[in-house]
Amino acid sequence: MTVSTMAERTEIRAMALELAHRELAPRAAALDAGDADILAECWRLLAELGLDRVLLDEQHGGAGLGVADLLASIEELAVGDGGVAMSVLLCNAALATLTDEQLADVPAGARWALVPAVCGAEVTLSGGQLDGRVACALGAHGADGLVMLLDGPAPAALALDANATGLTLERDLEQMGMRAAPAASMELARVACAPARDGSGDSAAALNVEGAMALLRAGTAAIARGITRRAHELALEYAHERRQGGVTIIEHDAVSHMLSAMAVRLAFRPELVAIDPAGLVIDRPQALAAKIAATDAAVASTTDAVQVFGGTGYMVETGVEKLMRDAKYCQLFPEPNWVAHDELMRPARGRDL
Amino acid sequence: MASITAERSLREQFPRLLPHGESVDVGELERLRSRTRRFADEHVRPRAHEIDRRTGKDPSWFDWDLVRAGGEQGMLGFLIPKPAGGTGGLATQAAIVMEELCAACPGIALVFGAHALGVAPLLLGGPSQWDGVLAELVASERAEQPLLMACAITEPEAGTDLEDPDLLARARVTSHARRVPGGFRLSGTKRFISNGSVARWITILMPTDPARAAQTWTCFLLDTRSEGFAVARVEHKMGQRACPAAELTFDEVFVPDERVVSREGDGAAATMIVLACSRPPVGAIATGIARGAYERLLAWLEEDRAAKGLLERQHVQLALASMEEEIHLARQLYMDAATELDHAALGGITSNPAVRALGHVPAGVRRRAPMHGWLASDRARDATVALLHHTTSERAVTRSLALSSMAKAHGGDVAMRVTGAALELVGLRAGAVRAELEKLWRDAKLTQIYEGTNQLNRLEVYRGLCRSETLSCLPPLHPNRHETEGGRS
Numbered sequence: 001m002t003v004s005t006m007a008e009r010t011e012i013r014a015m016a017l018e019l020a021h022r023e024l025a026p027r028a029a030a031l032d033a034g035d036a037d038i039l040a041e042c043w044r045l046l047a048e049l050g051l052d053r054v055l056l057d058e059q060h061g062g063a064g065l066g067v068a069d070l071l072a073s074i075e076e077l078a079v080g081d082g083g084v085a086m087s088v089l090l091c092n093a094a095l096a097t098l099t100d101e102q103l104a105d106v107p108a109g110a111r112w113a114l115v116p117a118v119c120g121a122e123v124t125l126s127g128g129q130l131d132g133r134v135a136c137a138l139g140a141h142g143a144d145g146l147v148m149l150l151d152g153p154a155p156a157a158l159a160l161d162a163n164a165t166g167l168t169l170e171r172d173l174e175q176m177g178m179r180a181a182p183a184a185s186m187e188l189a190r191v192a193c194a195p196a197r198d199g200s201g202d203s204a205a206a207l208n209v210e211g212a213m214a215l216l217r218a219g220t221a222a223i224a225r226g227i228t229r230r231a232h233e234l235a236l237e238y239a240h241e242r243r244q245g246g247v248t249i250i251e252h253d254a255v256s257h258m259l260s261a262m263a264v265r266l267a268f269r270p271e272l273v274a275i276d277p278a279g280l281v282i283d284r285p286q287a288l289a290a291k292i293a294a295t296d297a298a299v300a301s302t303t304d305a306v307q308v309f310g311g312t313g314y315m316v317e318t319g320v321e322k323l324m325r326d327a328k329y330c331q332l333f334p335e336p337n338w339v340a341h342d343e344l345m346r347p348a349r350g351r352d353l
Numbered sequence: 354m355a356s357i358t359a360e361r362s363l364r365e366q367f368p369r370l371l372p373h374g375e376s377v378d379v380g381e382l383e384r385l386r387s388r389t390r391r392f393a394d395e396h397v398r399p400r401a402h403e404i405d406r407r408t409g410k411d412p413s414w415f416d417w418d419l420v421r422a423g424g425e426q427g428m429l430g431f432l433i434p435k436p437a438g439g440t441g442g443l444a445t446q447a448a449i450v451m452e453e454l455c456a457a458c459p460g461i462a463l464v465f466g467a468h469a470l471g472v473a474p475l476l477l478g479g480p481s482q483w484d485g486v487l488a489e490l491v492a493s494e495r496a497e498q499p500l501l502m503a504c505a506i507t508e509p510e511a512g513t514d515l516e517d518p519d520l521l522a523r524a525r526v527t528s529h530a531r532r533v534p535g536g537f538r539l540s541g542t543k544r545f546i547s548n549g550s551v552a553r554w555i556t557i558l559m560p561t562d563p564a565r566a567a568q569t570w571t572c573f574l575l576d577t578r579s580e581g582f583a584v585a586r587v588e589h590k591m592g593q594r595a596c597p598a599a600e601l602t603f604d605e606v607f608v609p610d611e612r613v614v615s616r617e618g619d620g621a622a623a624t625m626i627v628l629a630c631s632r633p634p635v636g637a638i639a640t641g642i643a644r645g646a647y648e649r650l651l652a653w654l655e656e657d658r659a660a661k662g663l664l665e666r667q668h669v670q671l672a673l674a675s676m677e678e679e680i681h682l683a684r685q686l687y688m689d690a691a692t693e694l695d696h697a698a699l700g701g702i703t704s705n706p707a708v709r710a711l712g713h714v715p716a717g718v719r720r721r722a723p724m725h726g727w728l729a730s731d732r733a734r735d736a737t738v739a740l741l742h743h744t745t746s747e748r749a750v751t752r753s754l755a756l757s758s759m760a761k762a763h764g765g766d767v768a769m770r771v772t773g774a775a776l777e778l779v780g781l782r783a784g785a786v787r788a789e790l791e792k793l794w795r796d797a798k799l800t801q802i803y804e805g806t807n808q809l810n811r812l813e814v815y816r817g818l819c820r821s822e823t824l825s826c827l828p829p830l831h832p833n834r835h836e837t838e839g840g841r842s
Binding site: 119120121135136138173174176183185243244245246252254255299303306307310311313314315316317321324325328329331332333335336337338339 | 406507510511512513514519520523524525544545588589590591592598659668672769773776777778779780781782784787788791794795798799801802803806807808809812
């Protein structure tokens with residue numbers, strides 16, 4: 001990884017935002033409808049820009065950039081579509097855990113997904129094989145490869161082939177939000193897997209798992225902020241257009257104060273608290289805090305955005321209610337926020353909860 | 354499993370019902386609740402998920418079998434006056450039905466709720482409406498070929514502001530009912546009309562003079578088989594999908610004079626009264642949604658292996674207690690609003706001796722001239738309005754509307770909080786219960802929007818309770834009948 005300059009980061013942001021507005025936002029409805037061809041087309045565009053492997057070095061086809069650059073990119077992508085941004089996050093996080101040898105086998109443009117087996121997932125590792133199940137594994141359906149993160153007393157990051165024997169991936173048809181990160185119900189029966197980090201012992205693996213989890217949390221916070229921005233943009237625009245009682249609705253305190261609250265929530269920048277000044281290392285407790293704050297803000301702002309639109313916002317065609325559904329999934333991933341609060345307090349309470 | 358408050362009898366929960374036993378039969382309410390709960394458990398809950406999924410793909414798909422099943426259990430007639438063959442309920446009955454149905458499926462409940470909303474304006478027409486469409490609705494229900502109603506107010510450029518007399522005067526109303534010999538020609542577009550694509554009859558509000566929308570806002574009873582009426586599209590909604598929301602277009606649709614509900618220009622007042630009547634049930638819809646989420650969550654926590662140990666967590670216990678508390682308060686609020694409307698605001702009309710006496714006249718006699726001619730006359734309409742003024746007051750209706758608005762707004766917020774919190778406790782890990790909670794969360798959002806946004810409703814609370822204002826929510830005693838193009842027949 002390299003430390004990018006502020007100018008470079010600004011350029012990356014601008015590129016991602018331009019892509020979000022030009023390619024993703026117009027396709028958000030199709031992505032939400034689960035159109036696999038549209039997702040594949042979007043993924044091709046993302047891969048062309050190297051957004052699928054931001055953290056990898058040039059040797060592995062990556063841009064060799066830092067975590068701050070990745071978070072900045074996915075926040076901008078989330079302005080266009082939260083699910084696509086989630087797919088980018090999951091792929092980058094998964095690839096960042098692979099060994100050099102494993103990376104060498106990953107073709108350009110492949111979509112991988114990191115699957116955290118937390119919060120009720122029942123997965124066990126025995127003799128290099130995985131058993132169990134994971135519900136609603138975001139991004140897992142249609143992925144080319146998977147990295148399973150095992151939490152608990154023996155944390156591990158394990159790479160597995162999406163077509164491995166014993167692995168059943170069934171599309172989660174109930175997935176309410178983030179549909180461009182297609183979720184699957186995973187059933188694992190003696191699925192062969194390989195440790196993702198070369199030469200890592202338990203402690204190294206633990207770091208790896210915790211680091212990956214921190215990246216997921218900080219990334220989810222960034223996505224939530226992108227969704228919050230989009231909700232604010234759309235609501236503000238509509239408030240200037242829609243008239244009620246002879247004036248545009250922004251003239252009503254009831255609406256303008258909701259818009260103000262959205263703007264206040266945007267004053268919080270999750271990446272500023274979650275990443276060290278060099279933009280390389282994620283502060284784990286701060287990533288949890290950022291995830292909780294940013295996703296709660298996203299749910300509040302998107303709910304308000306639908307309220308500003310009124311009945312129109314409740315209709316799928318406006319794309320506003322989709323933001324609400326996507327935001328809700330941010331609140332639940334990689335763990336629900338009440339569990340994130342547990343995690344945040346674990347060191348202070350000195351025990352597992 | 355039901356929440357503790359839902360398990361208590363109505364007598365235990367709402368002692369206020371007792372002193373008014375003359376106008377409300379508490380035993381009848383208990384039976385209505387039991388019957389509705391049974392219908393919800395046997396017919397609604399098992400089909401809720403599948404219908405939501407189907408209508409998510411095809412918003413125009415509609416389950417008539419459920420309507421027929423509901424009709425058999427009286428879900429279509431609870432607001433229809435007894436002389437017309439219904440059970441003669443008002444807000445209390447509607448609210449009780451809605452909570453029970455919504456705990457199972459808010460979308461299916463809305464089919465019956467939107468039907469009741471379509472019926473509500475006809476109640477203000479008094480006895481003149483008993484033997485027309487209301488009787489037809491009852492007859493069709495008994496013949497197991499139920500007809501549905503809808504109420505059309507919202508327009509593309511005006512929604513919430515059509516539900517407030519002050520805002521209505523400045524609203525961008527684009528619809529128009531033009532007077533012609535023998536009736537009116539209706540033109541314009543109405544949006545987001547629940548049941549709009551499946552209703553046989555629609556009560557619709559339009560101005561007869563768009564430049565004076567508030568003064569000429571008029572309620573019409575429209576036959577959807579009329580020439581010039583069309584369903585332009587059925588909306589793809591976030592939730593409550595089992596009930597289609599349609600955009601309706603009216604191209605010079607003829608409505609005869611006898612299908613003007615109440616009198617020309619009485620529409621704004623009628624809207625206020627209808628909202629006072631319909632907002633407690635919306636509070637009940639929201640309460641039912643919250644209760645449905647709470648019950649599903651509790652069942653999952655108690656029974657599902659994936660939830661093992663969670664009930665031991667204090668966080669979970671506090672969350673459940675908070676949900677129980679919020680649901681309980683929301684129910685108290687909507688029942689308070691409903692009983693206020695039924696007893697203090699509008700109850701006097703149904704218990705009025707003259708109306709009761711008229712109700713005892715056989716329908717066959719009422720339908721023959723000269724009685725029919727009198728019931729359909731302007732004098733009868735004026736008499737109905739006079740009776741309204743005699744039995745209630747604008748202050749009583751304003752206060753009732755404010756309490757109803759409070760119940761609606763509070764309930765909507767509770768529904769969002771409880772469904773959101775339940776979903777967060779379950780997370781992405783559980784299968785069926787997660788899908789059910791996600792559906793309820795999507796369904797809940799609409800309760801903060803329809804029947805006026807929560808913001809507008811709270812402004813009604815401000816005016817009606819904080820400032821003790823009195824709104825013009827009764828039709829004028831002396832109508833300002835005016836001749837327009839074509840003259841009155």
